[in-house]
Amino acid sequence: MKGISNTLRTLRYAALVGIQDFRAAYTWRTWLSGWLVRVLAQVVFFAFVGSLLRSHERTYYLLIGNTTMLASISALLVISWTTWERRAGTLSLLIAAPTSALPVLLGRSVQWVVDGALISSIAFYGVGLLFRLPMRWPNVLLVAPLLVVVAATTYMFGAFLAALVLQRIGVRNLAFNITYLAMMSICGVNVPVTFLPGWLQTLANLLPLTHGLNAIRALLSGSPVAAVVGSLGMEVGVGLGWLTLAILVFGVTLEKTRMDGSLEFAD
Amino acid sequence: MRPFLAACQLQLRLSARIPDDLMVLATVPLYTVMFLWMVKYAGRLDLLGYALLAPVLIALWAMALFVSGEIVERDRAAQVLESLLVTPTAFPLVVFARITTVTVCGLGAFLEVLVVSRLVFGVTLSIRHPGVFFLTLAATTLAMAGTALIMSAIFVLQRGARIFQNSLSYPFYVLGGVLVPTAYLPSWLRPITQVVFLSWASDLLRDSLLSRPVGAVPFRVGMILGLGVGSLVLGWLLLNRLVTRARGLGTVAMA
Numbered sequence: 001m002k003g004i005s006n007t008l009r010t011l012r013y014a015a016l017v018g019i020q021d022f023r024a025a026y027t028w029r030t031w032l033s034g035w036l037v038r039v040l041a042q043v044v045f046f047a048f049v050g051s052l053l054r055s056h057e058r059t060y061y062l063l064i065g066n067t068t069m070l071a072s073i074s075a076l077l078v079i080s081w082t083t084w085e086r087r088a089g090t091l092s093l094l095i096a097a098p099t100s101a102l103p104v105l106l107g108r109s110v111q112w113v114v115d116g117a118l119i120s121s122i123a124f125y126g127v128g129l130l131f132r133l134p135m136r137w138p139n140v141l142l143v144a145p146l147l148v149v150v151a152a153t154t155y156m157f158g159a160f161l162a163a164l165v166l167q168r169i170g171v172r173n174l175a176f177n178i179t180y181l182a183m184m185s186i187c188g189v190n191v192p193v194t195f196l197p198g199w200l201q202t203l204a205n206l207l208p209l210t211h212g213l214n215a216i217r218a219l220l221s222g223s224p225v226a227a228v229v230g231s232l233g234m235e236v237g238v239g240l241g242w243l244t245l246a247i248l249v250f251g252v253t254l255e256k257t258r259m260d261g262s263l264e265f266a267d
Numbered sequence: 268m269r270p271f272l273a274a275c276q277l278q279l280r281l282s283a284r285i286p287d288d289l290m291v292l293a294t295v296p297l298y299t300v301m302f303l304w305m306v307k308y309a310g311r312l313d314l315l316g317y318a319l320l321a322p323v324l325i326a327l328w329a330m331a332l333f334v335s336g337e338i339v340e341r342d343r344a345a346q347v348l349e350s351l352l353v354t355p356t357a358f359p360l361v362v363f364a365r366i367t368t369v370t371v372c373g374l375g376a377f378l379e380v381l382v383v384s385r386l387v388f389g390v391t392l393s394i395r396h397p398g399v400f401f402l403t404l405a406a407t408t409l410a411m412a413g414t415a416l417i418m419s420a421i422f423v424l425q426r427g428a429r430i431f432q433n434s435l436s437y438p439f440y441v442l443g444g445v446l447v448p449t450a451y452l453p454s455w456l457r458p459i460t461q462v463v464f465l466s467w468a469s470d471l472l473r474d475s476l477l478s479r480p481v482g483a484v485p486f487r488v489g490m491i492l493g494l495g496v497g498s499l500v501l502g503w504l505l506l507n508r509l510v511t512r513a514r515g516l517g518t519v520a521m522a
Contacts, residue, residue: 034434041437048447052317053309174290181297190301191308 007103014107021084022111036119039070043123046190047131060133065189067124068216071147072187072209073180074116075154078109080172082162087169095258102250105166106159116151117144139219146219149232150212153239154183157208160242163249167257188213208242211235270356274364282334282372289372291329295379298322302446303388316476319380319392321446324469326376327411328443332435335366335415339423339506352510359416359506363499366415370408377404393476399484400475406488407468410495414464416502424509444469464494 026035046066050059082105085091094101121144128135161179165172184190186200187209193201204210215231282288302318339362342348352358384390394400422432440446442456443465449457460466467490474481 030431034431038434038437041441045437045441045446048441048451049305051451052314052447053306053311055309058309170286173287174293177290177294178297181294181301185297185301185304191304195304195308 006099010099010103011107014104015110017104018081018108018111021081021108022115036122039073039119040123040127043067043070043127044130047127050131059131062190063128063131063133064124064217064220065213066184067120067127068147068150068209068213069120069180069184069187069189070123071116071120071151072154072183074112074119075151076158076161076176076180076183077112078155078158079162079165079176079179081109081112082159083166083169083172084108086166095254101254102247105162105250106246109158109162110155113148113151113155116154117148120147120151134220136220136222139222142219143216146212146216146232149235149239150209150216153208153212153235153242156239156243156246160246160249163246163253166250166253183207183209205234206238208235208239211238271360271364274361275368278338278365278368279372282369288334288369291326291333291373292375292379294329295322295326295376296383298325299380299383300387303384303390307388315390316392316473317446319384319390320469320472320476322380323374323376324407324443324445324465324472325440327370327373327407328439328445328465329436330369330373331366331411331415332418332432335369335412336418336422336432338362338365338369339419339509343423352514358510359503362419362506363412363416363503366419367408367412370412370415373411374404374408395478396475396481399481400472402484402488403468403471403475403491406491406495407464407472410464410468410491410498413495413497413499413502417498417505418502420502420505420509424505439463439465442466448473462494464491464498467491467494 043063043066046062047059050056050062053059085094085105085108091101094104124143124147158179161175165175186193186196186204187207188204189209193204193210196204211231211234215228215235218227218231299319299322302321303315306312306314306318339348342351351361381392384392418432418435441452442449442460442463444450444452444460445465448470449460449466452460467487471481471484471487471491
């Protein structure tokens with residue numbers, strides 16, 4: 001019981017560190033005029049493709065896909081932000097400490113889940129209104145909680161990638177960019193997953209975002225509750241699977257570096 | 268000319284050693300596949316050219332923003348800015364040469380798009396007016412380098428501006444008509460697109476792919492060059508101001 005309490009306390013402090021990092025990078029003014037404008041422009045960019053294709057249906061499809069994608073993009077920043085612990089030189093201290101470093105590494109980028117849920121919700125309701133996206137009432141109110149789920153599950157996947165990148169921090173930005181573009185390509189954001197070759201459909205079904213996006217589309221199209229809940233359950237299951245892998249890989253990496261003291265000498 | 272070439276050589280060696288410098292080129296195949304899937308799914312094969320040009324323009328802009336824009340800041344962080352400023356060569360010339368090198372490397376995206384579209388989809392970019400196409404590409408490269416010169420100066424002169432570095436991507440992809448022509452944007456946005464050289468470049472590049480005659484080529488190329496040269500002059504002046512201020516205050520390391 002005490003162990004759980006300690007872990008939760010460490011997670012809380014890790015999250016507070018993450019929030020302070022975030023506040024050091026952004027003020028409200030720069031977040032609104034910089035980051036938010038950029039991500040809204042991304043949604044608008046893809047929504048206009050629907051206009052180019054002269055199809056309201058495509059516009060709405062792209063709009064929903066790309067607003068949901070924003071939740072994943074933010075959450076994937078866990079890949080690069082986790083490496084800050086090593087770049088700041090504090091990871092060695094964490095490894096040497098009697099408490100596990102795992103909760104710190106898993107919790108110190110959680111601010112991006114909040115950011116992802118927030119910007120994707122603003123984009124969905126704001127840009128959605130701009131492009132006259134049909135908003136089925138009251139289903140539309142449930143989109144925001146679903147975006148939180150997508151951000152959280154993608155964070156779990158991102159944590160797995162962060163564990164892999166921790167020993168190769170030079171590729172952190174590359175890993176982030178390639179991952180988010182790959183997800184944007186195959187997870188049903190811009191074209192349905194069923195349009196892709198079979199092996200890519202399999203891969204897409206193993207990634208977060210795919211099922212969460214299905215749940216959001218089902219919700220907005222008025223599909224039966226079972227369809228929404230089913231997709232949501234798949235999304236959560238996929239996320240927890242990646243979280244388990246993240247914990248395993250972080251554990252192996254931290255144990256190895258504790259034994260041979262190699263982390264500071266890694267790439 | 269010798270300092271220019273030496274600076275180009277330096278940048279090539281630096282970029283070959285920094286993974287992030289070539290990261291943009293690693294994203295080009297993904298953009299290409301994604302855009303091609305979008306037009307194929309919609310059954311609009313007439314828009315293949317749009318889908319193939321967009322990744323090239325995105326790559327060129329991203330290289331300008333994230334690689335060229337960082338050049339002066341990186342030199343400052345590596346503490347070589349002081350040495351550069353005491354050499355007799357004009358500092359803006361060195362920066363411009365390095366930016367030009369980065370921008371020309373960015374043109375590698377064009378080859379990537381050709382290879383990926385051929386290998387994955389069995390399609391190729393059909394250029395009906397190669398003269399116009401390559402002339403526009405050359406003008407675009409110059410304008411891109413000029414714009415990057417402004418960015419490299421501003422990111423150092425105004426530290427607060429760096430937070431907006433990442434924000435200058437998608438808004439300019441929209442205003443520059445990189446994938447969707449600016450004619451599809453709301454009418455109130457169109458006047459702004461006229462001062463974004465990318466909008467002239469993307470329209471002219473797309474037109475050069477079509478079999479119908481391309482209209483007003485000298486004027487449109489002139490607009491790209493005019494906006495590009497204007498950016499170049501402004502960037503040059505800003506960098507000179509940076510040098511003068513840093514020398515005068517003795518704050519090069521903190522410029």
